[in-house]
Amino acid sequence: MLGKRLQVFTIGIFFIFTENLYANISKNTEISLFLKDFLKQHVRSDKLATYTCWGKETEISFKKTLQDEILHSSVSEKSLDKLIYSDNIFLDASCTKTQLILQKIEELNLFTPSQYWMILKTGSDLDDFLQNIYFPITSNVYFLDQNYYGFSIKKVYSPSSKIQYLNQSFVGYWTLDNGYVEIIGKFDQNKDRKFIDTDITVSYVVEDQETLTHLDDYRYKILIDSVTKYNYAVLQHLYYLLNASKVELFRDTLYSKDIDGKHVIGMVEDLKSGICEIGGNPIEFLSNTVDEFDFVAHTRKMEKKFIFRATPHSYISNVFTLPFDTYVWYSCFGLMVAIFLVAYLVVYWEWKDPVFRKYLIPRFALRPDPVDIFLMEVGSAAQQGFESEPRSNAGRIVFIFTLISLMFLYTSFSANIVALLQSTTERLNTLEHLLDSRIPVGFEQNVSMKYFEDINFDKKTKDFYNKIYKPVFYGIEEGVKKIKEEFFGFYADTTSVYKYISDSFLENEKCGLREIPFKNSYVDYWLVARKNTSLIDLYRSGMQKIHEVGLRSREHHRIFTGKPKCDSEGGNFESVGLADSYGAFLFMGVGIGLSLFLFLIELAWQKYFKMKREEILNFIDDEEGRESYREEDELEDGPNEQQQHFDFAI
Template structure:
């Protein structure tokens, strides 16, 4: 036991302590052993590299390594003897029993643990949280789908007013050609001449809109001037339209920004094949998260769980959302993605949790000592230095130049749908003509 004289009584209590703060008087634990439970899930080699603090294999268990470095420094400040144990999960309650790191704290095997999210309210019955040591975020990471995946890009190059103007001009041109060819028919006759019907005038106008020729044409100067002007105007419009289509084919959308939009999207949803992803989805009962959970881990069939390397590669290929701690995902992205592919990355939060904090056993006598020490390490800038060494931030889009990308079938889906629609319209017209001819002729 270590005794400190509080003071003496001389009519009133005279406090003779050098410091009234509990931390200042008790920060020297005189070599007492404090144990930390370290959660590792990426690689067993972390058990070797973590005590050495050699910063090797930073892609594995960076959170555990950062926490150990800072907590070991806190032990030195408190004059404590450091000791560590390892666990392969943060800890969840199953059948009334705790597992993993939370069980180590609850049973007294460890005095504090690795950063964890304050998402499970049941943990508050057995642990207390101190301070944030190694920041991390758990998100869905994906590339925004191409614009052609969520909308009809063939209607986007022109505004609504331009489309209305084109339709009005087409109607006026059809009417003008009809009047001109009706007059022309009374003056001159030719095999390639328009016969003065509305259908022929419309056929010529539609040919001009599609930048195609037509075997029928006016024979007089007035009609040819109208056709020339119409083709010239539409040629300029077609050039602007084509240029915009090329840009839109390469452009990503911004259609998925919320969890509900992600749940309703056609993206493949998956998760990192680690312990917490097999528990965290089942903690929520709201319809959106339940829907996401069923897509990732259906009752029938194989669940969508992948390791970091395969998950990031599928993100690069597109139309794939991967749920994981984002820092190791971004480290892999920095190594495998091209600069252009980093520009459409998007995150969506599932857990909506606070920052992760270091847990200690509830009613631990070292709670105040650890809390103040960790805050001092954070305020001094040491924490920020260690985090920057071992974690990778979100990649920055530094490339604004266009990159080559092959056009896929989904990009021209609207154009392909035009063909069966046209065939159906032609078949309907054929049937109508046959019925009309059978009835009146």
């Protein structure tokens, strides 16, 4: 009897154990199927790390179920630091050490946006289980609540680090028949994440202390601390989007430095030490800053360019050569040569024909002299005429057609000159053309000349090199004044220059402004956050939304001035200056110099000829004097010789 009872008891225990084992195996099979469906839905990595306490046989069965599609690895308390390389982690909250493991994971800052955490919890309240554990607002933590039909999935995060509160949102469910069904999409899961009573500290750089009382009124000296005012306005929208409390620090400098023996903390030191979350002033996007900060958003692009008023053609070329194309000039010179040859032949015939020459009046007839023919052509081209002209019918026909053809050329040339003197050139569009022109240039104070000096310019003038290697620096206001009063190129920040131009230029003076960018004109400045902050994705998405809805653009237009628009270009009339007449004065100067040179040659030749003539005359006078002296001697010596002959004869 006792043996039968013992046998029945043993069979009962076996059925109970078998039922529990089957239940565990069935439960674990459902979990593995859920994990496969969940990871496929979210297009995550096929690597999964798990922490369970189900017993050896159950865990072996669980791993076999996963191994076909998922690369599985186990997690222990000693290997938590290796979880940084895992994209998906599954934890069973019913294990005794799960809560301790979660606390250590929090200390290691492993709740990152790039990882998905799936925690299985049954039978107890989440708030009680997760007491003193902080899930950042950017983390992806899902709790699986097992029920009769399968699993319900909740996404949780802590909206505040100050108060123990857990935000829970139902995102989907899983059943054996339907698989994983997501009620709220991935984007919708993140759109309503907001802080509750959480401080975000921002450090700003302020040069003028008066700025602190005028950060948002857009009136007080808008160009002073303009970058700070702009980013302050943009970050107010970020505070509103995140529902965060703002804590603001104001520093005197961007980088820490010692002033009068006192260490002054800068904004960069606040970021590196973790005192602040975000830097209120952007910094340049450089290779060395990538390793020190997390970049949040590109808020401002600083543009430095050469700004100047549109210049006349005379500043870069000889305006008197521009009315005609090169081939037209060749045709004009060819016409002059043809006229010269025909006129010379006709005039030559007039003077050689004996019948026609009888009736010529030399005073009024054109002589067959190349100089006279050339002067006749020049007088006709300049519409001035000439004192003599051909007298034959053939010569008069040549002269008439010369006047008509050169009149049309003169009219076209004059009309084009007038248009060119009132128009501006479009050829001044590169840095090399600007520096090679007669336009003086200047640079904003504290501008680095390193990039300019590295340019390789070949075969340039001394004035060209002086503009680069002996630069002249001006303040913004002084540089804008020179742009207004003369043709002057000023290299500076465009927003600052255009602010002064908008305030000081007349409407017609705003027309014709030109820009020439340099290769490093565009400098990108980015807002940065402290390195490895858990909220970086939230900051970036918030700033992206601010940009997309136009709030950032609105704040930019309120503070920074763009290029002024031209409303009255037609009423602007420029008087002709000496620079426009440079070619005429140069031609006249060459003519005067050439005439003086020929005059001196003629004068020297005349003096030389006169001196030679005097020498010849003196020589002739000397010869005549000698001959007369001989004749007188002969007359005096003649009677004496006769007397001697007579005496000898006696």
